[in-house]
């Protein structure tokens with residue numbers, strides 16, 4: 001199957017000055033990952049491990065202080081791969097975003113303009129990207145929102161007049177408007193209450209099934225990944241430490257960090273207290289040498305403290321970065 005998007009040796013992070021010192025936060029460190037068409041991918045890991053940064057880089061959203069150090073992000077367009085990180089801002093904005101790839105950020109208000117009615121957000125995208133006139137754009141927007149089960153009244157509202165759940169649905173509707181091949185969703189429901197969360201997530205998944213596009217879902221909630229994703233990447237301190245079919249990752253986690261994440265999940269009928277992972281993730285402006293997980297790993301060996309583990313392909317679509325699996 002074609003990979004619609006792939007990151008190769010991607011290194012990026014945040015660069016800023018503190019006092020006299022230049023600080024670099026190594027948020028995405030040598031990530032290799034590919035996303036095939038029509039699948040739902042999950043990216044999991046503790047807060048601060050680089051999930052949102054990876055998503056921004058995959059989208060080519062290079063707002064300062066975020067910088068790319070090396071590597072590339074290739075998007076499949078018209079039988080060719082283009083490096084999204086090396087396009088001009090205008091090409092990215094007018095030819096790639098919304099049309100080929102779209103991004104649903106954590107906070108809907110960062111996409112919506114508070115002084116614009118919702119309908120203007122839709123018609124602007126359609127007039128700019130599809131060359132539609134205003135009347136056709138409005139008609140198309142109406143059909144689109146109704147197709148997603150939203151009331152047409154939403155189009156007349158200003159963002160602040162909508163509930164948080166409705167705003168997030170509007171952002172999802174915008175992200176799907178031009179039927180992009182791949183949608184990147186960053187904790188799309190984390191700011192919503194549980195009942196609303198379910199409806200918003202269902203809307204996203206129903207559309208993915210219908211449009212057969214790829215969806216990349218960032219969440220720290222392993223329960224959501226177990227329920228909705230086909231493939232899962234586990235991130236720790238800026239690195240993808242494990243990747244595989246979601247069922248396989250849950251049935252037989254390979255990396256000690258993945259095991260710890262899964263062991264901390266509650267299980268029906270099991271009254272034993274769940275064990276959380278001791279210690280805390282490293283400071284990414286000064287990560288530990290060798291394997292970044294070694295200070296918290298119950299299996300840490302000498303080599304783990306000194307050398308970065310290689311990524312090993314255990315079987316097709318199943319990768320782990322851990323010295324326990326490396327032939328030495």
Ligand SMILES: Nc1ncnc2c1ncn2[C@@H]1O[C@H](COP(=O)(O)OP(=O)(O)OP(=O)(O)O)[C@@H](O)[C@H]1O
Pocket residue numbers: 014025027045046047048049050051052053054065220284
């Ligand atoms: N604008 C920024 N300036 C400086 N450092 C940043 C910035 N944004 C994120 N970081 C740092 O980059 C690292 C990765 O952050 P990121 O938000 O990508 O993690 P995350 O896994 O998405 O976390 P969360 O689940 O809390 O959203 C963290 O150390 C964070 O403090």
